[in-house]
Amino acid sequence: MAVQFLRKASVWLKKHKITLLAVSCVGLFGTNVSYHVFPEQTFKLLHECWSEGQPAELSQRLCGVFQDVLQDTNVKSTDSYRAFAASGFHPVSAGIPWLPAGSLVGIPPNFDGTAEDKTGIVKHVIVIDGKEVDWESNEGVALKEALTFSLEAQKFVLAREVVYLQNGSPLASAVVAPTCLAGTFFSGRAVKLLLGLSAGPVVLRSVCNIVTAAGGLLFYYVSYDAMTHHLDCKADRKAAMLSKDYARGGIEFYDKILARNRIFRGLMGKKGAKMYAPSGNLFPRYWxxxxxxxxTYRRDLIVNILRKLQA
Known part of the structure; x- marks a missing residue:
């Protein structure tokens, strides 16, 4: 009975494989982009900052800074971009501006702290490796400094998130998986035709399919990482080129991110060594x-842009 069912399933798959491929590609694309199509129901729930059992609200100052950034980045419809208080240490974003749901940019609470007033940071409890950070210790003072950004740095990173969404980056990232799936399918068929395995033994065809699938998975990882690198650099470049102040803010932002990660590496011990490189970059080893x-690469990119703007 089971053998008969498998035979029928095999025949059905051969007959409808193109349709199944199309449905799979659309499904993959829809799954990847759903996070951005419904940001209120997905993204915001994951990243929203809470205070005393209620969603935290952004200060008037940060709302004003966000509006200034939207103006500087030439956003035509400011209603398409909304800010909210997010957990974490630096801004996050999701959404597609031209869709009804618009886009969301999450701004962390440490952005309320300034070089003149760091009290906004020390009000928050940070627990690392099971221990609460003592803001009066050497590590606490250094971390406080690394989490405090100037107005220029705040504007840069907010502009970077806005530009990232303006460029349609969520859609570009979502396209990678279905493209690689379709490419793997057609590559597998081409290889079998070239090797004359289309009507060959089942074992050889299975081996060919496994090798092709493994190659397709490897290609997906490489393509996705390359796309991420391209989109990150593109957003950084556009944000830094808005003005010299934005470029200086970008350099400061990445300097402090690197400093923060180095502090975390020391505080977290062995876990920190696995998560952060000595330079402060993320995940030094991942095959x-x-x-x-x-x-470090992103900082150097902005340093070169600032040199050009000053020339």
Missing amino acids: FRVKYTPY
């Missing part, structure tokens, strides 16, 4: 993948 664009 052949580079899942995150190195912060």
Whole structure:
């Protein structure tokens, strides 16, 4: 009975494989982009900052800074971009501006702190490796400094998130998986035709399919990481080129991100060594993948842009 069912399933798959491929590609694309199509129901719930059992509200100052950034980035419809208080240490974003749901940019509470007033940071409890950070210790003072950004740095990173969404980056990232799936399918068929395995033994065809699938998975990882690198650098470049102040803010932002990560590496012990490189970059070892664009590379990119703007 089971053998008969498998035979029928095999025949059905051969007959409808193109349709199944199309449905799979659309499903993959829809799954990847759903996070951005419904940001209120997905993204915001994951990243929203809470205070005393209620969603935290952004200060008037940060709302004003966000509006200034929207103006500087030439956003035509400011209603398409909304800010909210997010957990974490630096801004996050999601959404597609031209869709009804618009886009969301999450601004962390440490952005309320300024070089003149750091009290907004020390009000928050940070627990690392099971221990609460003592803001009066050497590490606490250094961390406080690394989490405090000037107005220029705040504007840069907010502009970077806005530009990232303006460029349609969520859609570009979502396209990678279905493209690689379709490419793997057609590559597999081409290889079998070239090797004359289309009507060959089942074992050889199975081996060919496994090798092709493994190659397709490897290609997906490399393509996705390359796309992430391209989109990150593109957003950084556009934000830094808005003005010299934005470029200086970008350099400061990445300098402090690197400093913060180095502090975390020391405070977290062995876990920190696995998560952060001595330079402050994320995940120093992850086989052949580079899942995150190195912060040192992004800083150097902005340094070169500032040199051009000053020339």
